[in-house]
Amino acid sequence: MFERFTKDARDVVKGAYAYVEGSGEGGQCVGPEHLLLALLDREGSRGSFALVALGLDGRRESVREALREARRRAGLTQAETDALAGLGIDVEEIVARVEEAHGVGALAGDRKGRGRWSGRTSFGRGAKEVLEHSLRVALAQRDRHIGDEHLLLALTLRPGVPAEVLADHGVTYESLVRVLYGSGGEAKAG
Numbered sequence: 389m390f391e392r393f394t395k396d397a398r399d400v401v402k403g404a405y406a407y408v409e410g411s412g413e414g415g416q417c418v419g420p421e422h423l424l425l426a427l428l429d430r431e432g433s434r435g436s437f438a439l440v441a442l443g444l445d446g447r448r449e450s451v452r453e454a455l456r457e458a459r460r461r462a463g464l465t466q467a468e469t470d471a472l473a474g475l476g477i478d479v480e481e482i483v484a485r486v487e488e489a490h491g492v493g494a495l496a497g498d499r500k501g502r503g504r505w506s507g508r509t510s511f512g513r514g515a516k517e518v519l520e521h522s523l524r525v526a527l528a529q530r531d532r533h534i535g536d537e538h539l540l541l542a543l544t545l546r547p548g549v550p551a552e553v554l555a556d557h558g559v560t561y562e563s564l565v566r567v568l569y570g571s572g573g574e575a576k577a578g
Contacts, residue, residue, distance in 0.1 A: 435536035
């Protein structure tokens with residue numbers, strides 16, 4: 389599948405690895421949120437054009453902050469947090485107590501300095517699903533290669549924190565398709 393990736397898509401994958409390995413954004417496993425962070429760093433690509441066209445250019449830090457907050461909540465989406473609140477479970481209180489006992493970011497899954505770890509960064513299941521889904525998105529749009537725009541589209545289709553954060557910032561699958569393909573790009577990859 390990687391032979392179909394454009395240089396921009398490969399750079400996003402490399403950027404996601406860089407977030408895991410060097411920036412302290414967490415863990416030993418590349419997740420969908422790392423792909424989104426790498427996409428936010430891009431300039432001059434179709435994916436970055438779409439984000440700018442949808443007004444995200446000046447709000448990238450807000451997206452990063454929303455991803456950090458979700459990571460602090462052990463990766464729970466706001467919808468999941470709200471559902472738990474409906475059952476009387478205060479996620480913020482749980483996070484506060486865990487952090488009080490074990491330090492800030494204890495639920496973030498960052499294993500640096502803790503326990504045994506092989507030292508090899510790998511792709512998590514969620515990130516693998518995004519990569520696989522990007523192929524389906526490209527095929528649905530009748531594109532021959534997988535670009536960073538297909539990774540972005542795949543992130544909006546996969547339930548989870550990146551899709552929720554993007555939607556909260558006005559970036560949905562439908563809005564991306566309109567920007568990238570005009571009215572003729574209505575196919576939805578399943």
